[in-house]
Amino acid sequence: MTEETKSLRAAMPHGPGTHRAAVLHGPKDLRVEERPVPVPGPGEVLVRIAAVGLCGSDLHYYAHGENGPNVLRAPTVLGHEPSGVVVAAGPGAGHHEPGTPVAVEPAHPCGRCALCRAGRYNLCPRGTCFGSPPTDGALTEYLVAPEGFVHPLPASMDVRHGALIEPLAVAVHAVRRSGIAPGDRVLVTGAGPIGLLVLQVALASGAASVTVSDVAGARLRHAAELGAGTVGAAELTPEPARATALADPDGFDVALDCSGNGGALVGAIRALRPGGTAVVVGNPSAPVTELPLAWMQRQEMSLVTAFRYAGDFPAAIALAGTGRIRLEPLVTASFPLDRADAALTAALTDRSQLKVLVEPGLATASGALSGTRQEGQDRG
Known part of the structure; x- marks a missing residue:
């Protein structure tokens, strides 16, 4: 243990060597507990968490105790979209200065x-x-991470908005997989946080226009504000003759489904021009049995999938740093750590929410929350 880490642990506000973590014990059984402050090992750094974005997988674990094939079998800390400040380094880790x-x-x-x-x-x-059981995540005050997976943010960026770099990296990876070229006409189905980031990355990549569809009017308004050329209600029951009322007369060059809905995915495919590319970005919630493979073959279409990211964090941070990607409009509510259960409930039940943050440093006294950082306030 370094002298810096010893000093840090001795100065913890919640007792010597302890910090708080929101631990999921079972479906909707989230408890804020005190745990020992983690100590960075070789090649690791200690990060004081500023904000954690809540994701669909967190909501599945919270509501059902499972996410796809992965099941909660022991108490686990959720959260995989963190940002923060480096405060200490383990042996051999020295690329990121404290602060x-x-x-x-x-x-x-x-x-x-x-x-x-x-x-x-x-x-x-x-x-x-x-945050994927049994690996503890970031709904905590301090987190140890491998130094090579900790990425500096530009000085111009609010460190809290760094919690959106993870979903932005998902969008960057998906657009890279799509092969969008300057001048392309693009369709994005699903206007949640990932869809709204894909919209922006597609435009930054040279798309001539991006059309966005969703079932929620509030989300479509966000899409229009963020640059979508056309927005409209999604068709969740695909029809071979006309998959969507938004279809370009000549067909879209690229369609990216960010909804996870099978009907929306098939509708997006039907809206492509011959030779177009469809990208599966959202995790399908059920088997897509109506996929028109024979028709796609005759049209020589490409079906591409995208999973997470690989080396896309630096590009995501660079894009956000230029201002070409707007992150702040996606943050619709913030909660303190001891209200993480309320944050998860809001994200799970309130369709108007986009990205809900948990901020461990956010004051918990009712009078201390104000303005755009008020607990649970809809900022959309």
Whole structure:
């Protein structure tokens, strides 16, 4: 343990060597507990968490105790979209000075398998991810992370908005996989946080126009404000003749489904021009049995999938740093750590919410919350 870490642990506000963490014990059983402050090991840094964005996987674990095949079997700290400030370093870690604001990449590969060596570490079969049981996540005051997965933020960026770099990296990776070229006409189905970030990254990549569809009018208003050329209600029951009322007469060049809805995905595919590309970004909530493969073959369309990111954090941070990607409009509510259960409930039940943040440093006294950082306030 370094002298700096010893001093840090002795100065903890909640007792010597302790900090708070929101621990999920079972469905809707979230408890804020005190735990020992983690100590950074070789090649690791200690990050004081500023904000954590809540994601769909967090909501599945909170509501049901599982997310797809992964099941909560022991108490686990959720959260995989953290930002914060480096406060200490373990042996051999010295690239980030204390006080450096950072976004933390949560998925950590083995680094040895063939996929990792090929640069596709997002597909590593032996990797772990913060907040994916049994690996503890970032709904906590302090977090230890490998230094190579801790990315400095520009001085111009609010460190809290660094919590959106993880979903932005998802969008960057998806657009990179799509092959969007300057002048392309793009369709994005699903105007949640990922869809709104894909919209912006597509425009930054040279798309001539981006059309966005969703079932929620409030989300479509966000899409229009963020640059969508056309917005409209999604068709969740695909029809071979006309998949969406938004369809470009000549068909879209690229369609990215960020909804996870099978009907929306098929509708997006039907809206493509011959030779177009469809990208599966949102996790399908059920098997997509109506996928028109024979029709796609006759049209020689490409179907591409995208999972997480691989080396996309620096590009995401650079884009956000230029101001070409607007992160703040996506943050619709903030909660203190001891109200993490309320944050999860709001994100789970309130369709008007986009990105809900948990901020461990946010004051908890009712009179201390004000303005745009008020607990649970809708900022959309």
